[in-house]
Amino acid sequence: MAIELTDELIELERRAWVEQQAGALTVDxxxxxxxxxxxxxxxxxxxxxxxxxxxxxxxxxxDPDE
Incomplete structure (x- = not known):
């Protein structure tokens, strides 16, 4: 069964990933x-x-096909 992800969840993770890549991930x-x-x-x-x-x-x- 595929895991369904919401746009809000994806956006939160994207924000965290950008912060992490910049060395600036906050606890919040x-x-x-x-x-x-x-x-x-x-x-x-x-x-x-x-x-x-x-x-x-x-x-x-x-996935590059998506």
Missing amino acids: TAVAVQAAITAHAEATKQGRMAVEMALKKHVRHP
Whole structure:
């Protein structure tokens, strides 16, 4: 089963990734991403780790065909 990701979740992770690449990731951003991942996983009845892994892959290693 494919993990479904929301636009809001993707945008939060993109923001965190940009901050991380710049060496400027804030605690607030990291906490916001983790809270959103947890809430999404619970709402969709998916594993939190599976959601996080799919999200990171989507943002950091996008499929060029999408």
